[in-house]
Amino acid sequence: MSRQALRVTVRRWHLWLGITLGGLFALVGLTGSALVFYPELERAFSEPLHAVPAGTRPRSWQAVLDTLHREHPERTGAWRIEVTAEGGAIPIRYYDPPETRGPGRFAPLLLWIDPVQLTTIRAGFWGRTVVTWLYDLHYRLLLDAPGGTALGILGIAMLGLIGSGLWAWWPRPGSWRRALRFKRDAAAVRRLYDLHKVVGLASVGLLLxxxxxxxxxxxxxxxxxxIGRVSPLYRAxxxxxxxxxAMLSLDALARIAQARMPDGALAWIETPAGPRGTVRVNLSRPGEPSRRFPRTNVWLDPYDGRIVAYRDGLAETGGDTVLDWLHPLHGGEAAGMAGRVLIFLSGLAPTMLFVTGWLRWRRRGRQRRSMHLV
Structure with a gap:
C-alpha cells in the first residue's frame, strides 16, 4: 500500500472512530474535567460542609470514632477516616454497607462529621450524591464493574482515535508550516478542519x-x-x-505510625474490621505522587500498638511505582494545582474535537450531495 493510500485509509478509520466513539469520548472528558475538582465540588454542593471553616480540626481522632460508634452502633466493620490537608468537615467511608451490597458494586456509606460539634452533618451512599454519581458515570458508565471493563476496552479504541488523527495529519517533509497554519479567510469547511487540527495538536499529549x-x-x-510479568508487585x-x-486510642496509634515514618502527614486512619483486625494508618510523605491516596501504610496491633507491617511509598518496585502514579497523573494531582488545571482543560478538548469533526463531516456531506444534484 502506498503512503498516500495508507493516509486515506487512516483518515477513514479516524472519521468512523470519531463518529461512533466521539460522543462517548466527549462525555468521559467533560465528566473527568468536573472530577478534577471532586473534593471542592462535594463541598460546594453541600451547605453544611461549606459552612465548616477550613483549618478546623477535631480534638482527637478517637472522639471522631466514638461519634461513629454512638451514631451507628449496628455498623461493626471498618471505618476509614480521612485526614484532609485543609481541615474542615471530616470525610468518612464505611465500605460494603448492607443497604448497597451487591456483586461488583462499589457503594460505600459516606459521612461528614463536624470536627467541633462531633455530629454527622451529611450522609449518603456512593452514587446517590451529585458528585459521586458523576464519578460513577465517568468511571463505570453507571454499570458497576461490567461498565468499567467496557469503558476500559472502549478506551483502547479511543487511543486509536487519537493516534489515527495524529497520523492522518502528520505533514510531509517541508510542509510543516502549511500544516500548522490556521486559514481565517478560508471556507467554513476548511476553518472547521483548522480548528479541529489546532485543538487536537494542543491537547494530543495530555489526551494520550x-x-x-x-x-x-x-x-x-x-x-x-x-505489569506483574515485568516487575514484582506489592501484596499485603x-x-x-x-x-x-481495650484497644488503644486512634491518636496513640497514629503517633506510633508517624514515629515510624516521621516525615509522613496523616492522610487516612482505618479502624479494624473486627476484633482480630488491625488499624491501618496512611501517611503522605514528600515525594509521593498523591497526597490524598499515598502508598505509605503502617498496620498496627490496636491492643498494644505493635507495628505488624508497613509499606514505604518511596521504596516501591518499578511496577508498583507505575501503579502509584496512575491516579495522580490521570487527575493531575501529581503536578499540583497547575496539573489539575491542565487536566481540566484537556477534558474539554474531546467535546470540541467531536463537535468540529461532526460539523465538518456534515458540511462535506451536503457539498457532495449538492454536486451530485448539479
Missing part, C-alpha cells in the same frame, strides 16, 4: 496520557497482570491480632 491511564485504571486486573499479607483488653 489521560486516556492511557484511564484504560489502566478501568482494567486493574489486566493492568496488574501485565493477611495479619490478624489476638483480642486482649
Amino acid at each position: 496520557l489521560v486516556t492511557a491511564t484511564g484504560v489502566m485504571l478501568d482494567l486493574p486486573d489486566q493492568t496488574r497482570a501485565v 499479607s493477611a495479619v490478624v491480632t489476638v483480642p486482649r483488653g
Whole structure:
C-alpha cells in the first residue's frame, strides 16, 4: 500500500472512530474535567460542609470514632477516616454497607462529621450524591464493574482515535508550516478542519496520557497482570491480632505510625474490621505522587500498638511505582494545582474535537450531495 493510500485509509478509520466513539469520548472528558475538582465540588454542593471553616480540626481522632460508634452502633466493620490537608468537615467511608451490597458494586456509606460539634452533618451512599454519581458515570458508565471493563476496552479504541488523527495529519517533509497554519479567510469547511487540527495538536499529549491511564485504571486486573510479568508487585499479607483488653486510642496509634515514618502527614486512619483486625494508618510523605491516596501504610496491633507491617511509598518496585502514579497523573494531582488545571482543560478538548469533526463531516456531506444534484 502506498503512503498516500495508507493516509486515506487512516483518515477513514479516524472519521468512523470519531463518529461512533466521539460522543462517548466527549462525555468521559467533560465528566473527568468536573472530577478534577471532586473534593471542592462535594463541598460546594453541600451547605453544611461549606459552612465548616477550613483549618478546623477535631480534638482527637478517637472522639471522631466514638461519634461513629454512638451514631451507628449496628455498623461493626471498618471505618476509614480521612485526614484532609485543609481541615474542615471530616470525610468518612464505611465500605460494603448492607443497604448497597451487591456483586461488583462499589457503594460505600459516606459521612461528614463536624470536627467541633462531633455530629454527622451529611450522609449518603456512593452514587446517590451529585458528585459521586458523576464519578460513577465517568468511571463505570453507571454499570458497576461490567461498565468499567467496557469503558476500559472502549478506551483502547479511543487511543486509536487519537493516534489515527495524529497520523492522518502528520505533514510531509517541508510542509510543516502549511500544516500548522490556521486559514481565517478560508471556507467554513476548511476553518472547521483548522480548528479541529489546532485543538487536537494542543491537547494530543495530555489526551494520550489521560486516556492511557484511564484504560489502566478501568482494567486493574489486566493492568496488574501485565505489569506483574515485568516487575514484582506489592501484596499485603493477611495479619490478624489476638483480642486482649481495650484497644488503644486512634491518636496513640497514629503517633506510633508517624514515629515510624516521621516525615509522613496523616492522610487516612482505618479502624479494624473486627476484633482480630488491625488499624491501618496512611501517611503522605514528600515525594509521593498523591497526597490524598499515598502508598505509605503502617498496620498496627490496636491492643498494644505493635507495628505488624508497613509499606514505604518511596521504596516501591518499578511496577508498583507505575501503579502509584496512575491516579495522580490521570487527575493531575501529581503536578499540583497547575496539573489539575491542565487536566481540566484537556477534558474539554474531546467535546470540541467531536463537535468540529461532526460539523465538518456534515458540511462535506451536503457539498457532495449538492454536486451530485448539479
